[in-house]
Amino acid sequence: MWNFASYNLLSSFSPAVGLEHFHCDMKRGYTRARKREPKIAKLLKQNNTPQQIGILAQKGVYELHKDSSMLHRRDTLQLVIETIQLSSYSDVVRERVTQILNNYLENPILLGKKVIKLSRGDEGFPEPIFIQQGNYLFNLYAAIDCIFVEEDNTLHILDFKTGKTDFDRRQAYIYLLAASYLYPQRKAIASFYNLENCKHSEAITATAEVLESFQIVMSRLAKQHQQDLQRYRKNSADFKYIFPPNPGVSCGFCPFSSICEFAVVEVAA
Ligand code: SF4
Numbered sequence: 159m160w161n162f163a164s165y166n167l168l169s170s171f172s173p174a175v176g177l178e179h180f181h182c183d184m185k186r187g188y189t190r191a192r193k194r195e196p197k198i199a200k201l202l203k204q205n206n207t208p209q210q211i212g213i214l215a216q217k218g219v220y221e222l223h224k225d226s227s228m229l230h231r232r233d234t235l236q237l238v239i240e241t242i243q244l245s246s247y248s249d250v251v252r253e254r255v256t257q258i259l260n261n262y263l264e265n266p267i268l269l270g271k272k273v274i275k276l277s278r279g280d281e282g283f284p285e286p287i288f289i290q291q292g293n294y295l296f297n298l299y300a301a302i303d304c305i306f307v308e309e310d311n312t313l314h315i316l317d318f319k320t321g322k323t324d325f326d327r328r329q330a331y332i333y334l335l336a337a338s339y340l341y342p343q344r345k346a347i348a349s350f351y352n353l354e355n356c357k358h359s360e361a362i363t364a365t366a367e368v369l370e371s372f373q374i375v376m377s378r379l380a381k382q383h384q385q386d387l388q389r390y391r392k393n394s395a396d397f398k399y400i401f402p403p404n405p406g407v408s409c410g411f412c413p414f415s416s417i418c419e420f421a422v423v424e425v426a427a
Pocket of ligand 1: 182420
């Protein structure tokens, strides 16, 4: 089934609070409708430093908890760096991931927790969660980094962050919606932890009503996205109308600015 919704899709439709000025619907068009065109595929591949850091950071945390003795060894940092083959990445990636591992070794927040799921970070797409909203069927993808059990038996879904992006409450709702299907009998909360600045978000909860409304939002999004893709397949000349550009400050951070006819290029004074 092609109908799907995920946090990535949600943020490509509607930006998180504070990121509105970076939003451009045309980026969704390039990323989702035209990703197989060789020049687009190449640009998408080039722009992967933040993803590499996120995946390696998650891999590092996974390795640190794979074996209970790992956190108590003298050579832990070096061992993990070798295991995740950090030397094969760029200087920026190496420096930031080493700092992340050092931060985590100073404050191993999962130590002593009853962890029931810790993802390795490179598993690819998570198993889809099949959802029926009215007559509409779609798959929800929620890549959960970690789940541990609180003392009162509540499931705590923890999402590891890297970089400077603020926590987005909507992502927590996606995890809680996923948990309501995966663990229907269990109470669940979600939170974020930034491995670079060591900031923890508050614990986020959602009532059944909130999750129901959120499910409706996600089903509409899945539907709209499929309609947009179909329109594009039928008439690729309509690309700019289906995925309207929002030229401006966003172009300076856009991986497609070298090929986009609407790109605003800053001219040095
Ligand atoms: S270059 Fe600017 S207008 Fe074009 S897709 Fe990127 S952000 Fe949108």
